[in-house]
Amino acid sequence: MAKKTYDLLFKLLLIGDSGVGKTCILFRFSDDAFNTTFISTIGIDFKIKTVELQGKKIKLQIWDTAGQERFHTITTSYYRGAMGIMLVYDITQPKTFDNITKWLRNIDEHANEDVERMLLGNKCDMEDKRMIPKERGESIAREHGIKFLETSAKSNVNVEKAFMTLAEDILRKTPQKDSNPDSSSVSVHKETSSRKSGCC
Amino acid sequence: CVEGILVQDWVRSSRLLALIDCEEDKALFIYTCNKTPVICADDITLEAALPIKGDFICNIESESSMALPGADVPVRITTNETDVLFELPFGSKTSHFFSQIKQAIGNFLQQTSQGRPLSFQWVERYRLCIEESQQSGTNDLFGFDKFQPASTAQPHTVEKTPPPAQQDPDDLAFEDNFADLRVSQIDSGSEGPPGLSPGMRESQGSSYGSRESFTTSSTEENLVDVGSGSVTGVMKTMGSAVRPVGVRDGIVKLHMSKRESEFTVLKPFRIFIGTWNVNGKSCAEDLGPWLACDAEPPDIYAVGFQELDLSKEAFLFNDSPREEEWLRGVYKALHPRANYKKIKLIRLVGMMLIVFAKHELASYITDVAAETVGTGIMGKMGNKGGVGVRLVFHNTTFVFINSHLAAHVEEYERRNQDYNDICSRMLFKDFGSPLHISQHDAIFWLGDLNYRISELSADEVKGFIRKDMLRDVYEYDQLNRQMRIQKAFIGFTEGEINFLPTYKYDSGTDSWDSSEKNRAPAWCDRILYRGESIRQLKYRGHMALKISDHKPVSSIFDVQVKTIDEKRYKKVYEDVIRQLDRLENEFLPQVSLSKLEFVFSNVMYKEEQQQSLSVTNSGQVPVQFEFINKLDENKYCKPWLEAEPSMCFIMPGDKVEVKFIVLVDKMSASSLNAGEKLEDILILHLDGGKDFFISISGNYIPSSFGASIEALVRMHGPIREIPIELLFQMESDPSNSQQVEPFQAFDIPKEVWMLVDHLFRNGTKVAHLFDQGGLHKNFFVDHACIHLNLHRFIAGSIHSVAEALLEFIAALREPVIPYVYYQKCLDCSNNFVLCKQVLSQIPRSHRNVFKYLTAFARELLLYKEESKLHEKTLATLLGELFLRPPPGKEVLQVPPNRRQAAIQQIARKKASFVYNFIVNEYDE
Numbered sequence A: 001m002a003k004k005t006y007d008l009l010f011k012l013l014l015i016g017d018s019g020v021g022k023t024c025i026l027f028r029f030s031d032d033a034f035n036t037t038f039i040s041t042i043g044i045d046f047k048i049k050t051v052e053l054q055g056k057k058i059k060l061q062i063w064d065t066a067g068q069e070r071f072h073t074i075t076t077s078y079y080r081g082a083m084g085i086m087l088v089y090d091i092t093q094p095k096t097f098d099n100i101t102k103w104l105r106n107i108d109e110h111a112n113e114d115v116e117r118m119l120l121g122n123k124c125d126m127e128d129k130r131m132i133p134k135e136r137g138e139s140i141a142r143e144h145g146i147k148f149l150e151t152s153a154k155s156n157v158n159v160e161k162a163f164m165t166l167a168e169d170i171l172r173k174t175p176q177k178d179s180n181p182d183s184s185s186v187s188v189h190k191e192t193s194s195r196k197s198g199c200c
Numbered sequence B: 001c002v003e004g005i006l007v008q009d010w011v012r013s014s015r016l017l018a019l020i021d022c023e024e025d026k027a028l029f030i031y032t033c034n035k036t037p038v039i040c041a042d043d044i045t046l047e048a049a050l051p052i053k054g055d056f057i058c059n060i061e062s063e064s065s066m067a068l069p070g071a072d073v074p075v076r077i078t079t080n081e082t083d084v085l086f087e088l089p090f091g092s093k094t095s096h097f098f099s100q101i102k103q104a105i106g107n108f109l110q111q112t113s114q115g116r117p118l119s120f121q122w123v124e125r126y127r128l129c130i131e132e133s134q135q136s137g138t139n140d141l142f143g144f145d146k147f148q149p150a151s152t153a154q155p156h157t158v159e160k161t162p163p164p165a166q167q168d169p170d171d172l173a174f175e176d177n178f179a180d181l182r183v184s185q186i187d188s189g190s191e192g193p194p195g196l197s198p199g200m201r202e203s204q205g206s207s208y209g210s211r212e213s214f215t216t217s218s219t220e221e222n223l224v225d226v227g228s229g230s231v232t233g234v235m236k237t238m239g240s241a242v243r244p245v246g247v248r249d250g251i252v253k254l255h256m257s258k259r260e261s262e263f264t265v266l267k268p269f270r271i272f273i274g275t276w277n278v279n280g281k282s283c284a285e286d287l288g289p290w291l292a293c294d295a296e297p298p299d300i301y302a303v304g305f306q307e308l309d310l311s312k313e314a315f316l317f318n319d320s321p322r323e324e325e326w327l328r329g330v331y332k333a334l335h336p337r338a339n340y341k342k343i344k345l346i347r348l349v350g351m352m353l354i355v356f357a358k359h360e361l362a363s364y365i366t367d368v369a370a371e372t373v374g375t376g377i378m379g380k381m382g383n384k385g386g387v388g389v390r391l392v393f394h395n396t397t398f399v400f401i402n403s404h405l406a407a408h409v410e411e412y413e414r415r416n417q418d419y420n421d422i423c424s425r426m427l428f429k430d431f432g433s434p435l436h437i438s439q440h441d442a443i444f445w446l447g448d449l450n451y452r453i454s455e456l457s458a459d460e461v462k463g464f465i466r467k468d469m470l471r472d473v474y475e476y477d478q479l480n481r482q483m484r485i486q487k488a489f490i491g492f493t494e495g496e497i498n499f500l501p502t503y504k505y506d507s508g509t510d511s512w513d514s515s516e517k518n519r520a521p522a523w524c525d526r527i528l529y530r531g532e533s534i535r536q537l538k539y540r541g542h543m544a545l546k547i548s549d550h551k552p553v554s555s556i557f558d559v560q561v562k563t564i565d566e567k568r569y570k571k572v573y574e575d576v577i578r579q580l581d582r583l584e585n586e587f588l589p590q591v592s593l594s595k596l597e598f599v600f601s602n603v604m605y606k607e608e609q610q611q612s613l614s615v616t617n618s619g620q621v622p623v624q625f626e627f628i629n630k631l632d633e634n635k636y637c638k639p640w641l642e643a644e645p646s647m648c649f650i651m652p653g654d655k656v657e658v659k660f661i662v663l664v665d666k667m668s669a670s671s672l673n674a675g676e677k678l679e680d681i682l683i684l685h686l687d688g689g690k691d692f693f694i695s696i697s698g699n700y701i702p703s704s705f706g707a708s709i710e711a712l713v714r715m716h717g718p719i720r721e722i723p724i725e726l727l728f729q730m731e732s733d734p735s736n737s738q739q740v741e742p743f744q745a746f747d748i749p750k751e752v753w754m755l756v757d758h759l760f761r762n763g764t765k766v767a768h769l770f771d772q773g774g775l776h777k778n779f780f781v782d783h784a785c786i787h788l789n790l791h792r793f794i795a796g797s798i799h800s801v802a803e804a805l806l807e808f809i810a811a812l813r814e815p816v817i818p819y820v821y822y823q824k825c826l827d828c829s830n831n832f833v834l835c836k837q838v839l840s841q842i843p844r845s846h847r848n849v850f851k852y853l854t855a856f857a858r859e860l861l862l863y864k865e866e867s868k869l870h871e872k873t874l875a876t877l878l879g880e881l882f883l884r885p886p887p888g889k890e891v892l893q894v895p896p897n898r899r900q901a902a903i904q905q906i907a908r909k910k911a912s913f914v915y916n917f918i919v920n921e922y923d924e
C-alpha cells in the first residue's frame, strides 16, 4: 500500500477561440460537471488531476487560457512550459475552425518544439447545429500530424479519452527515469524544496 | 532528559525534553529536533525554557488508558504561559524522568516554604534568547556557545549536514505548494494554521492521531554534561522531525486505512502456535505429535524454542549448530497434508522463532521483519529476552513474540519487567516509523515465561494435580495473578489451561523432577494472544515429547484476516485520489476582483486620475499577488500607469485595495500625441495559482506638451481643435507637411512665443525667475490656458509661467537640438564657430526656437542685478533642456567608478555649448 502518490507531473494547456468550451472541457474532466452559463476566462487558470497510466500515477496540471482575441499576445507567453497542448474549436462555429491554422502557427512560434498537440472539435452534442463535418477536423489534423477527437463537455463525450490520449503521448516519449522507490527520502525533499510559481 | 512527540492540533513532531538544573533551581528545556537522529548540538534548537516553579504542572493525561504495553504515555505540561501535550515513550526512562520532574516540583515547594524563593535568573537568560531568535525569525542556534554538551562534541559527529538535494522542481511543483504551506503553518506555532477551515483541521488532526504513522522509535541512552547544570540522560528519537500533513503519500495511506473495511473481506485462517523449552538438547525426537496432531493443516505456523543451545559459544557469539538441526526437525514434522514455506527465522542465543506459511499463501505475506531484545545479564544479554517476527498477511498485521523471561520462583516482578522491556524495546524498522508490538492487529506471545506457582509447596501442587484439581493450582499461578492485577500482559488473553504443568520433568520421562531441588511443577510455557479477530480453538501440552525437562505447548487459532478485494480496493483508491485532487484544487490560491476593466476618460497631460480595484482573498490559503511583466517587457505596465501596491500578501477573507494611477508626463506624452492608444493589460499573478488579465483603457486629450516643434508651428489654432487624425499624421511625419497644411507655418510654436512674451513683459526684473518653482496648481491653470485659449491673458504667478516654459521645452517630442545632432554639439561645445556650424544644420523651426530662447536669455542677463541670474546658471539650465540624449543612450557605457565624472563632463559640455550663444550675439 505504501506506493508513491505520483511518479510524473505533466503540464497541459488548453487553447482555442473564446467560447469554444475550453473551460467547460476542463471542468468536465476535473469535477465531472458542466455549466451552461458562459463566463469567459479573463486570464490563466489551472486545475490538477491525478491519473494512472501504465501503472504510473501521473499528476496532470491543466492550464486553461483566455480565448479572447485581445489577450492573444499575452497568452502565447504561457505556451512555453506546456508539455501538451489541446487545441479546441467549436463544430457549430466555422470561424473557430478557420482559426485553427492560426493557433497552430502560434504553437509553432511560441511552444516548446517537442510539445504534444491534439485537436478537439467540441460541442459534438449539437448535431443539428453542426457546421464543420467531422471529416474536415480529421483532415486538418492529419495534415499537421496530430490526433483528433470530437468531444462534448456537455454530454461527456471523449473528454477523459482526450486527456488520457494526450498524456499517453507525452508519457511515451518521456525518458523513463530510474525510479527509486525510496519514499521516505522523497518526502523529505518535498518538505524542503521551494515552492514554484506560475507556469512559465 | 527524554525525547517525546509534541502533539499540536494536527501534527506530531519530535521534541527533546531535558530537565536542567543549575544550583538549586530546575527548569524543563524543550528542544526541537532539526534532524534525527540527534547527533550534535546543531541538531536541536531550544524552543522553550520552563522554570519549574509554582505554576508548573506536569501530568499524565488520565483519560487515555495506559493499558497498551509499549504505547506512548501522554503527558501534559502546563504553566501560566504554556499548555502542551507530549507523548513520551513507554518505559523506565520516561517514568524516571517523570519522577525527577515531580521531585523538582517538590523541591521548589520545599524551598519556597522555607522562605528561600528561587530566582530562576539563569532560565530568564535562555528565555530572552528564545524571544530574540523568534522575533528575528531566524533559526539561530543560540545558547549553545555556553551550552555545548561536552560528550557529544566528538569531531566526527559535529559535521554539518549538507542541505538536502533539491527535488526536480517540475516534478513536484504543486506538491510543494502544499507542503510548504503546511510547514509554514507549523512555524506559526500556537496561532494555529491559518487558512484551514476548522472542520478540515479537525479531521486531519484526528486522522493523524493514528498511531500507525507516528511513533517514537528506538531510544538510546547517553549521558551529557551541560556546563554548570547537569542532565541525567538523553534519549533520542529517530523519527522524522516534522511531519507536515501536506505530504500526500501519508495522506493517501491514511485515508486508505480509514476506509479499509470498504475494500477488505474477512476470511478465517488457521494459525498454529507452538513453544518448547528444549533444555539444550539436540533434536533427536519426532516432533510430529506436537506439530501435526490435528486433522486440518494450519495455514501459518509460528514455532518457538527456548534453551535451544546452552553452550558458551551460543551465548557469546550467538552461533549455534542447533539452529539448523531444529529447523530441519520442525520442517519435517509440519502437517503432511500441506506444503509449507519458511517465511522467517530469528534466533537470539537459545531463543528461536520460525514462521512458516502454506506455499500458496506466501505471496500474500509482505513486510516481514524480525527483531530481538535481550533482557538477560546486565539487562542486555540474550540469555533471556525475546525474539519477534512481524508480517502483513493480506491486509492484517501479525506479530509473534517468543520470549524466555527471568527464572526463579520469587522473580516474578523481574519477569514483569522483562515483558515490559521487550514491549518497549521491540521495534520493527523499515516501515516508515518503527512499529511497536502493540501496533499489530493480531499479537501472539509464546515462550517460557517462567511464571511459577506461588505459596504452594511442591507436594501440595502435586497433590492437587493428582486429584485433577488444575483449577485450584491455577489460582496460585503467578502469571494469572500478575495479569489480574494488571502488572503484565495487559490486554492479552490466555485460554483455559487444561493440561498438566509443563515443568519440571526428569528428562526422557513423564515424571516430576526427582532431583534434590524437588521443584514444584509449574506452567512455565504459555501462549497468549491479543486481537479482536482471534478465536482460540485449542490450548494444550504435549506429554509425548520427552527429551527436555519441559513439555511442549501448542495452540490453534482461527484469525479473521482482512483480505483485499482488488476491484474494490482500486475503486476506493481512485476515490481517495480524486478527493485529494479536489482538496488540492480547493486549496489553490483564490481571489475575487471587483472589476476586470478600467476606463479612464479624457486623460490630460499631468492630470492624475485614479481608480481602485479591490482584491479579496476568497480562497482558503494566504495569497500573495503580484503584477508580472509580459513577455519581453521590463515593466508590468505602460509608463503612464502605476498600480499601488503592485505586490501584496492577503490573508483569507481579507481585502486589499489596489489603486491604478494614470499620469501622463513628458516621458509618455509624445507617444500618446503620436497616436499610441491609452491601453494596457496587466497580469495579476497569484503566487502558486492563476493569473488574471486586467484591461486598462481610456482616451488621452492631446496636449501641446509632448508635441513636436514641426507640428506645433503648423497649428494656428489650439491643438484640441485640430482633428485627431491630422494631428497623428503631423506627429508621425513632421517633415512632410505642405499638402495638409492650409497656411504658412509659424516661425516658432505660438506657445513658446506666448510664454516667452509674457515673461519678457512681466518677468525680466523678477529675481530667481527659474529657480523658484511656481505652485503646482497655478501651473495647471497655466497650461490649460496654453492649449485652450491662446489669446487669453495668462494668469498665475510669473514663476509658474517660467516653470511652464521649461516643462514645455522639456516635453517636446524631439528636443530643440534634434537627437541626431546631440553628439556633434557636445563634441564641438568649446568652439563657437563649430557650434554655429552645427546649429545652421538643424531644421529651421528648431533653430528658430533655439535662437528665440537664447535671445531671451541674453535679454534677461541685461537685468542681472534684479533677476539675479548668471550666464553660467542659465547656460546649464538651457543646456539640459536643449540637449537630450537620444532614446536608449541615456545610460552611459562607462565603468561605474567613472560614471559620476562622465556625467559631470557631459553636463559641462551641454552648458558650454549654450553658453557660446548667450554671451555672443548670434545671427545667421
Ligand SMILES: Nc1nc2c(ncn2[C@@H]2O[C@H](COP(=O)(O)OP(=O)(O)OP(=O)(O)O)[C@@H](O)[C@H]2O)c(=O)[nH]1
Residues within 6 Å of the ligand: A016, A017, A018, A019, A020, A021, A022, A023, A024, A025, A035, A036, A037, A038, A039, A040, A041, A042, A065, A066, A067, A068, A122, A123, A124, A125, A126, A151, A152, A153, A154, A155
Ligand atoms: N452544447 C454544448 N455547449 C457547450 C459545450 N462546451 C461548452 N459549451 C458552452 O459554450 C459556452 C462557452 O464555454 P466555455 O468553456 O466557457 O468557453 P471557453 O473556450 O473557455 O471561452 P473563453 O474562456 O472565453 O476562452 C458556454 O456557454 C458553455 O455552456 C458542449 O460540449 N456542448
Ligand SMILES: [Mg+2]
Residues within 6 Å of the ligand: A022, A023, A024, A039, A040, A041, A064, A065, A066, A067
Ligand atoms: Mg474559458
